[in-house]
Amino acid sequence: MIPRLVLGTLSLAVLAALSWAVLSLPAQPPGLTAEALGKLPESGVTNPVTAVLLNYRGHDTLLEVAVLLLAITGVWSLRQGEFPAADLRERPLLMSLLRVLLPVLVLTAGYLLWIGAFAPGGAFQGGAVAGGALVLGILGGLAGRWMRRESLLRLGLALGVLVFASVCAVTKALTGGLLQYPPGQGGVWILLIEAAALASIGLTLGLLYVGGRPPAGPAEPGEKEPDGHG
Numbered sequence: 001m002i003p004r005l006v007l008g009t010l011s012l013a014v015l016a017a018l019s020w021a022v023l024s025l026p027a028q029p030p031g032l033t034a035e036a037l038g039k040l041p042e043s044g045v046t047n048p049v050t051a052v053l054l055n056y057r058g059h060d061t062l063l064e065v066a067v068l069l070l071a072i073t074g075v076w077s078l079r080q081g082e083f084p085a086a087d088l089r090e091r092p093l094l095m096s097l098l099r100v101l102l103p104v105l106v107l108t109a110g111y112l113l114w115i116g117a118f119a120p121g122g123a124f125q126g127g128a129v130a131g132g133a134l135v136l137g138i139l140g141g142l143a144g145r146w147m148r149r150e151s152l153l154r155l156g157l158a159l160g161v162l163v164f165a166s167v168c169a170v171t172k173a174l175t176g177g178l179l180q181y182p183p184g185q186g187g188v189w190i191l192l193i194e195a196a197a198l199a200s201i202g203l204t205l206g207l208l209y210v211g212g213r214p215p216a217g218p219a220e221p222g223e224k225e226p227d228g229h230g
Contacts, residue, residue: 044186045117053122054190058179062168065160065197072157072204081210083138083147098140105133113198117187123160123194127201134206147214153203160200164193 036048036056043051053061109126116122137143147153167189168178175182181189207214 042183042186044181044184044188044190047116047118047120047122049120050116050122050190054193055179055181055186058193062161062164062179065164065200068201068204069157069161072207075208075211076213079212080215081207081212083141083210083215094140098136098142102133102136102142105129105136109133109198109202113191113194116194117191123197124201126194126198128205130198130202131205134202135209138206138209147210150214153207153214156199156203157207158200160193160197163196167193 036052039056040046040048040051043055045051045055109130112121112126112129113123114121116125134143138147171180171182171189172178
């Protein structure tokens with residue numbers, strides 16, 4: 001067992017190193033703010049954050065979307081998820097709330113996607129709202145039949161990466177560079193990427209709530225379960 005004195009000394013050494021690193025930072029660190037803002041009119045958007053994420057360093061954002069796909073793939077490979085035990089459709093107050101709230105959340109996600117070009121927002125913010133809407137739909141028993149379509153879910157989860165990669169290939173053919181958009185068309189390409197990424201992010205966050213590969217799911221009202229006879 002390592003003596004406590006050694007552990008304490010190592011902790012103090014790490015603290016001293018971190019303190020030195022922080023104190024040695026320049027008061028006005030050099031950056032690329034001026035360059036980034038100077039190229040903003042050519043980026044296709046007027047929001048500098050979106051320009052950085054989907055133009056200046058779009059390759060990093062592609063990897064971030066791929067990491068989310070890898071995360072849900074890992075969760076699905078571990079176990080089968082479970083729907084909530086209770087059928088919440090029998091709670092009229094909850095269902096009345098969801099009938100109002102879910103459309104508002106969907107519209108909010110779309111609004112965040114649209115304003116990302118010129119104000120704070122974008123695919124990740126909209127995807128978080130869409131993921132919350134999906135969780136509410138699962139809790140309310142509104143997604144049972146849809147959640148059984150695993151092939152459709154797989155397509156939706158991979159849509160962000162597939163569209164992003166396709167844009168890389170197309171822009172490479174058009175301009176000779178990956179994610180180098182044709183002049184004057186950056187906004188269209190960015191909106192296409194963000195729309196696909198929003199769908200994938202929302203699905204990923206919502207399906208992570210299930211905790212694994214979606215089960216068969218409960219029957220919808222009026223839907224008969226198979227009786228096992230041919």
